[in-house]
Amino acid sequence: MRSAPADSTTRERIRDAAVLRFARDGFGASIRSIxxxxxxxxxxxxxxxxxxxxxxxxxxxxxxxEIRKAKNESIDELAAGQSILHRFAATDEYAPLLGYVLRSLQDGGPVGRSFIEQMVEDAIGYTKHGVDAGLVKPSLDEAARARYLVLSALGTLMLELTLNPQEDPSDISGLVRGFLMTSYLPMLELYSEGFFTNRRMLDEYLLYVPDPPQDAATEPPSE
Known part of the structure; x- marks a missing residue:
């Protein structure tokens, strides 16, 4: 969460303090602490x-x-040929957002599920933005891909925390730094270069899908 400006309203200051407190301590944090x-x-x-x-x-x-804004700004910067390395360095700035998402995932329940589902809906939007900007390859099923990407990222984060718990669970910045240090390279490599050397497995899978996406049949099989 970016620091609130000096002239922010009291309501905004309370909200931003709550985001940080919820990210650190979970949604059981008291009104008094906030x-x-x-x-x-x-x-x-x-x-x-x-x-x-x-x-x-x-x-x-x-x-x-904030997440939508950051994702769309990154896409716009890349489309304009600008570097986004400054975003990789802004761990402390974005750590509360990631911590808050993690707490929502841990909390579960109707509110937590609704939050995650909204993340998926937002991802469909900014992924389309990336496709329109020529930075992201189109998918045979854009909604399914966006959902998979969001749930994969959240699952990875949750497992990382479970397997390597922080000595201080409230140290959100430390958690995010540790996660990103081990995740950025494989994540960017997979997103940039892919994993398989050809699309043979995809083509074989599509042969067995009862109702494949509309444009799947137009895709030529790989050599």
Missing amino acids: ATDAGVSPALVIHHFGSKDELHAECDEQVLA
């Missing part, structure tokens, strides 16, 4: 949001909006 982080009274938090559930919902909206 109020302390924001430098306000618990009563003022309730005045602005009514309940912790309403605060949680607004945090969801903000985190999703």
Whole structure:
């Protein structure tokens, strides 16, 4: 979560403090702890949001909006021939967003599932943006690919945390740095170069799909 500007409203300051606190401690974090982080009274938090559930919902909206914005900005920068290395270096800036997503995944329940499903819907949009910009190859099923990419990324993050737990679970920046250090190279390699040397397995699979995507039949088989 980017630092709130000096002239941000009290409501924004509370919301941003809540995102960070939820990312560190999970959604069991108290209104009092969030109020302390924001430098306000618990009563003022309730005045602005009514309940912790309403605060949680607004945090969801903000985190999703930040992720969409970052993804689309990266696509625009790449399409313009600009480097996005500065985004790789901005671990501390984006760590609360990733931590918040992780907590939503761990929390489960209707709210957590709804949050993840919205991430998938957003991914369909910014993946299409990448296709339109000529940076991403089209898919036979764009929605299915976006869903797979989101769930794969979240599953990898969850397993990393499970297999290599942090000594300090509230150290979101440390968690993100450790995850990205081991993930960036294979992730970028797979996305940039692919894994198989030809599409033989895909072509064979499509022969057995009862109702393949519309343009699958137009794809020539690999040599």
